[in-house]
Amino acid sequence: MKLNSLVLLGWFIAAIFAGSVEYATGLNQLFWIPYFLGLLLVFLSYARPNFRASFATIKVQENRQGAEKFIGFLLVLWMLVGLFSSIASMNPLLQILVASKSYFFMWGLTLAMLLRRWSDVATHRLWSAVVVVAVLQWPAVLYQRLVVVPRRSDFAAWDAIVGTFGGSPDGGGNSAAMAMVACIATAVVVIRWKGKQLSTKSACLLGLLSLAPGFIAEVKMIFVWIAGLLIVAFVFHARSRPLKALATSLLVVPLLLGIGIAYKSIFYDAGGTNSWEQIYDQQIKYAIDSDEFSDEHQRLGRTAALAFWWMQNQNSDPLNLFFGYGLGASRSASSVAQGEVAKRYPFEIDSSSASRLLWDTGVIGAGLFLVILGSSAWAAMSLAKRQHLTLVGKQSVMLSGIVFLLTLLSFTYNRDSTDTPAIQLLMAVSLGMILNAAKRPARVGA
Template structure:
């Protein structure tokens, strides 16, 4: 009786008794139905029934519980399961749990008043809707295969519910802080995992780039590598957040030092040169306002960061290149190879610039206006053991290496532009909210860190595909977009109430 009274505080005792009876009858009906379906052994009926149970679970338990389930699954369960026991299908469970959050979002919208909905509607909500619409439209007009849409759906559709949950306040603001603090712990945990992967996996491997096996707790394969770039992005965000929290006296100095050391050590073991070169960017953005106020301190910090970056890139030669069979002699050689376009290349090591050049030559140069603007439909460049998309099947090598390449092929220039605007407008909303004094200080720190992190996601669009293919990165992206929307809505509501 007590849990129901908590869920339905407005109803009287008679209505509560009726609700209790209805719940018991529904539970009894589901139990009987489950027994019948189990007796027949129909797999599809059982899957449908599991979906019903899942929906009821999501509606009954607090939304914050579901968010934490997704967090721990994304950062600690999905990756190691795929890495050690090759159970890659568990990533579907994570994104489906995220998709189930659309149910409480829909109920929240239906219960909201019109003026609340009006205040919540903004360009930051319109852009994600427009992006999903363009993805669907591109698939329809290109008559995409159902299997392509199915495989790509988890990359395009399911994780946006998290952003809405955060934006609409379905979890309390205190949860934002707890998630950010938990992220710092996740960052520290990457080091022991990376140490094991480097000494007991990579050092025993004779392939061309054994360091690809160092991916922490992120998604990947023990033999073929994985989301090391996504792990490095998370580490940079965690380092930035720890420094920001420490400077505002919201984190102890020891914790900040531990996060920074663990993050840098992990990136050294993982060989993520492009992400290492990105390190000065968040620090420069964070200290930009203090350039005039504290020029000496800012200069010392930036020089220290640049020396650190140079030291890490130099260390890669001794730690990775000299101990492997790769033809790369230094980080400089690797960077030059990556940015040198070679459209005629058809090996497994086609560079990111080459992939963009190939898209340009096959669409813009050939006058494919329709496909240049709208793409070929989601899943077109998707490649898996089961099937290959219609564009992926035309190439001997993997082309879905970067988010920019994926979006240009699958949603066209229009879809890529909208996705870019989502990140940019989210960063602006987060930065603007961070300037509001009545917002608690710790939230303003996290909003500022979120704004800078979203800019980093913009910069890395042509570098990696973790914006779409990495569940942990998508979780962080939705957290940062959601918290910016939540506080923006809070500011609008406060200003709106002043006008009444």
């Protein structure tokens, strides 16, 4: 089976099949399949007869790279920090194995893309599959909005609308992951429209169908993601086309404000929340208040989780401060291996990738991961300006940069970059595309 077919299989399992099964039955074990696919591809790549030649080619080509070659080095270093932390903390073997699945296995896709054949055709198909998944959210989203939400005792859509990305009808789920994919799919449509691969009518229709489910799910972070994308687009085009960049910004900013006002009218005024001050207290203060704690969900606010980590570790053993307590130590919810540190507290301490990595891998591990996200986004945007890439190659690295930009903006918002297979698969494949583009011109072929 070809690499691109395996990646597409993993993508549809992670974004459609596994989440739908979890939502209907409560079984979430199918989410393991994409992770083990990444691990399997590592072994298959090493088992290839021409592995030595492929690896030697990568080493020769890496010598011609610029700063992009350090991303792979940082990724390996981050993995070593995590393993060192686990060994130093003498964590249970099962805890290490389960956490390694979430942290490491998916990156096998990146290695496989460097060692095996990955073409422009494969790239085009993958980003098309992202749009397909975004559009396919409509049946699930409409069912959840019209049937599930009214059944909820709180009659709220907070995390109730998750599409096919997994969750519980009576609780939360991966609504943010669905919204992030909606943003990425919209970016795919816009970039292909700019490349004259889509007509204006088709682009408008696909863009609306892709992005709307994120708004229906009431994911407020979608405004931050869109703003981040607009800022990057402005910077990217400011030098070459300053007037066009400025004109676009002047048009888009009022549009976003209009969407925000309409959003308030539809989702908040109808529910009795009439003022912006009330919206701030209910939706924004939770994220930025360092003392916020939810009694209902037994969970710290996002900033509160970081403040709590600092309070517990500022005077602790320097080894734990800088290297953490080992892989999976903060995992609050697990059917097989709850974290050793998480067991100490009656509430969740891993509300975001930032808080999870600080507990598990310390300041050094969390810092390395943050640098990997940022440097990958920067490298992608720099590569998109190079002339040796094909149109599909340039579009690919731009979209890869967008994936890392959105995960960077979400670092303190949720755990998707360290715990949601659909987002992690896009991250791993995006890094493979970036490193491939940095090594050599994009290859054309099936």
